Amino acid sequence: MAQTTEELTAFINENLGGWNRAMGLVFQRVTADEVIGEVVIAEQHLQPYGIVHGGVHAGLIEAACSTGAAIYAMANGQSVVGLENATSFLRAARGGKIRVHAKPLQRGKRTQVWEATVTDETDRPLASGKVRVICLDPESALAGKKLER
Numbered sequence: 001m002a003q004t005t006e007e008l009t010a011f012i013n014e015n016l017g018g019w020n021r022a023m024g025l026v027f028q029r030v031t032a033d034e035v036i037g038e039v040v041i042a043e044q045h046l047q048p049y050g051i052v053h054g055g056v057h058a059g060l061i062e063a064a065c066s067t068g069a070a071i072y073a074m075a076n077g078q079s080v081v082g083l084e085n086a087t088s089f090l091r092a093a094r095g096g097k098i099r100v101h102a103k104p105l106q107r108g109k110r111t112q113v114w115e116a117t118v119t120d121e122t123d124r125p126l127a128s129g130k131v132r133v134i135c136l137d138p139e140s141a142l143a144g145k146k147l148e149r
Contacts, residue, residue: 019063023063026039026062032068040095041098042095046094049094058127062129068103069114072104077137079135081113084131086129086130098119102116115128
């Protein structure tokens with residue numbers, strides 16, 4: 001059954017995993033070609049110097065890239081798991097809302113590579129990264145719980 005972008009985005013937000021939920025990640029747009037999400041910075045996102053922890057940036061990049069990759073793989077009956085996350089930190093943030101924007105670089109039958117940028121409310125880049133995932137067939141031992149849409 002085909003879904004609109006709005007329906008798919010709502011579905012993903014209703015089925016957030018533990019980390020995404022704990023971070024307060026809310027997806028604004030989810031498609032197989034683009035994922036946008038936002039987080040309002042709170043105390044749990046900060047490291048001792050009062051800036052957003054690098055793990056938050058890396059996690060947002062992974063979450064957005066993996067979500068887009070999963071949507072793409074679903075059309076082939078596959079799920080995805082991460083193989084690699086390379087994140088570069090560009091600028092510090094102390095609060096406000098941050099946004100992650102992910103797009104695919106390469107999508108094959110077995111692997112995908114996505115790139116993402118995390119920006120602040122003024123659209124200044126805070127971090128950028130690439131995530132490589134492997135596409136798993138349903139019978140794979142690593143294939144976990146599948147979201148059905």
